[in-house]
Amino acid sequence: MAGRSAKGTGTIRKKTVTRNGKKYEYWEARYTEGADPGTGKQVQRSITGKTQKEVAQKLKAATAAIDNGTYTAPNKQTLGQWLDAWAETYLGGVKPRTVDLYKSYIRVYIKPALGAVRLESLNTHMIQSFYNALGKPTKDRPEGLSPKTVKNIHGVFHKALQQAVLIGYIRFNPAGACTLPRIEKRELAPLDDEQITAFLREIQGSRMEVLFTVTLFTGMREGEVMGLMWDCVDFEAGTITINKQLQRLRGGGGEYRLTSTKNGKSRTITPAASVMALLKRHRAAQAAQRLRAGKLWEDSGLVFTDDLGHHLAQAAVYRSFKQAAAAIGRPDARFHDLRHSYAVAAIRAGDDIKTVQETLGHATAAFTLDIYAHVTTQMRQASAARMDAFIKTVSGT
Numbered sequence: 001m002a003g004r005s006a007k008g009t010g011t012i013r014k015k016t017v018t019r020n021g022k023k024y025e026y027w028e029a030r031y032t033e034g035a036d037p038g039t040g041k042q043v044q045r046s047i048t049g050k051t052q053k054e055v056a057q058k059l060k061a062a063t064a065a066i067d068n069g070t071y072t073a074p075n076k077q078t079l080g081q082w083l084d085a086w087a088e089t090y091l092g093g094v095k096p097r098t099v100d101l102y103k104s105y106i107r108v109y110i111k112p113a114l115g116a117v118r119l120e121s122l123n124t125h126m127i128q129s130f131y132n133a134l135g136k137p138t139k140d141r142p143e144g145l146s147p148k149t150v151k152n153i154h155g156v157f158h159k160a161l162q163q164a165v166l167i168g169y170i171r172f173n174p175a176g177a178c179t180l181p182r183i184e185k186r187e188l189a190p191l192d193d194e195q196i197t198a199f200l201r202e203i204q205g206s207r208m209e210v211l212f213t214v215t216l217f218t219g220m221r222e223g224e225v226m227g228l229m230w231d232c233v234d235f236e237a238g239t240i241t242i243n244k245q246l247q248r249l250r251g252g253g254g255e256y257r258l259t260s261t262k263n264g265k266s267r268t269i270t271p272a273a274s275v276m277a278l279l280k281r282h283r284a285a286q287a288a289q290r291l292r293a294g295k296l297w298e299d300s301g302l303v304f305t306d307d308l309g310h311h312l313a314q315a316a317v318y319r320s321f322k323q324a325a326a327a328i329g330r331p332d333a334r335f336h337d338l339r340h341s342y343a344v345a346a347i348r349a350g351d352d353i354k355t356v357q358e359t360l361g362h363a364t365a366a367f368t369l370d371i372y373a374h375v376t377t378q379m380r381q382a383s384a385a386r387m388d389a390f391i392k393t394v395s396g397t
Contacts, residue, residue, distance in 0.1 A: 010059045012052060027052045029059040033066065079122055080115030082169065086160045095259045100250035105156045109134065119164065124174045127157070135181055147181035154180055188371070189332065190341040198328040208320040210282045211304045211312075212338065217275050219342035219360050222335050223247055226312055227258050228303040230283065238276050241268045242361065246302075248314050256311055261361060269359045279303070343368075347375045 010031030017024050026048055033043040047062065049055040083106045091099050113130050114122070131154065135144045145153075158175040165173050191199060196216070203209045215225045223245030232241040243266030249255045261267075282303070289307060290297045298309035306312060318335065325333040339360070346356050357368040 010063055012055055012059065014052070026050060027055040029055045031059060031063055031066075077119055077169075078115060079117050079119050080111045082119050082164060083110060083115070083160055086163055090163050095247070096249055096257055097247040097259070101152075102156045104250060105153045106160075109153055110157055120170055122161075122170075122174055124177045127175050128178045131178060131180065147183045151180050151183060154178065188337075188340050188344075188374070190337055190344045191330065191333065195328055195330060196341060196345075199324060202324045202327045206320065206324070208317060208324075210278060211317065212321065212324070213278060214271075214275060215335075215338045216342060218269060218271050219339045219346070221245065221262065221339060221361075222314070222317070224261065224361075226302075226304060226314070226317065229301045230303055231301060233276075233279055233303065235276060235280060238273065239268050239270050241266060243267075246311055256314075263361060263363055265361070267358060267361050343372055344375050347372055 010029050012027060012029045015026055015028050017026075027050070029047045030044055031047070033045050035041065036043050045062070047055055047058045049058060087099070087103050087106060091102065094102070110130075113133070114126060117126065131150055134150050134153065135147065137144050154175065158173065161170070161173045161175050164170050199216075200213065203212050211225060214220070215222070218225075218240065220228070220242060224242050227244045227246030228240070228242070229244070232243065234241070242261060244258045245261055246256055247259050249257060286303075286305070290309065293308050296308050298305075300309050300311060302309075302311055304312055321333075321335050322331070325331060343356055343360060346359070347353070351359075353365045353369050356372075357365040360368060362368045362371075
């Protein structure tokens with residue numbers, strides 16, 4: 001009985017086939033890849049080419065890779081097929097809204113450009129050319145995609161390909177060597193003291209007054225304040241625990257869902273006493289609203305709701321904010337600028353960076369310092385000017 005072929009061995013032979021009455025000749029090499037871990041049977045692969053020399057070179061490369069442990073089995077699936085499989089199978093721990101975002105990047109950008117390419121044939125040059133094209137103007141995108149959006153698409157692409165590396169579908173991640181466009185840092189535009197006064201005056205008595213005021217004086221993110229629950233507000237201790245956010249899922253359904261915070265961690269903040277007093281009055285007003293609604297009231301437990309206890313719509317919050325911002329001469333302001341306004345005010349009031357970082361929920365104090373470096377620079381300059389005035393006073397110069 002003939003013995004089994006050793007792993008990494010192979011043979012070459014000439015083959016002839018007839019198609020439509022015409023003979024075609026080519027060379028084929030067969031080699032033993034190894035054994036199937038489930039059945040123990042040998043797994044054989046074939047390589048074809050026009051000449052014996054071409055096939056011999058391919059066979060030599062394959063058997064050498066098997067011997068040194070760098071071999072990757074041939075994979076016929078396309079990039080598009082792998083991306084679909086990855087999005088459905090490997091995003092179990094990712095927030096629903098983020099999953100929707102990943103899938104939209106794949107559907108709208110990656111698959112139309114590269115989806116038909118064989119996964120194992122994908123290379124860095126293809127991906128780099130794809131990124132470069134994203135930033136260029138087109139009929140559908142007159143200004144091209146922003147560097148930040150290109151970076152986000154790269155993040156999704158890189159994650160998917162890295163998983164393919166871990167599984168063994170490809171030997172290395174071809175997206176890892178790509179160069180991304182430089183992101184210009186957006187200059188912060190918080191409301192100054194006069195604008196804050198005007199803003200508070202403008203929203204007084206409006207439906208969103210309490211939500212906007214609480215955001216302005218706590219620095220909570222939009223989703224965090226919209227998802228704030230009464231059981232997270234401790235009036236006795238004077239604290240608020242921020243452990244979730246309300247997110248609107250992408251797509252036409254308009255579904256909202258409570259998820260964990262941006263960094264997945266909860267934090268407890270101690271707002272100003274006036275903020276807690278405002279929330280206490282708001283709770284009483286909501287209780288009266290609940291009585292008026294009767295059986296129609298939805299007991300969501302949310303701090304900020306509509307007339308029937310249902311969560312607020314993100315679009316309604318956006319429209320109300322933009323109207324107020326435009327009325328004070330800041331039509332460019334974003335809801336997120338309320339968060340920046342809080343941070344700048346806190347730093348100028350003397351709060352240390354660590355306290356501000358913990359209140360905002362940033363991962364590190366260094367990140368907070370990087371964002372608000374211009375504020376601390378201005379404070380140092382003001383401190384130097386005060387010291388200079390003091391020196392002149394005491395020295396009589």
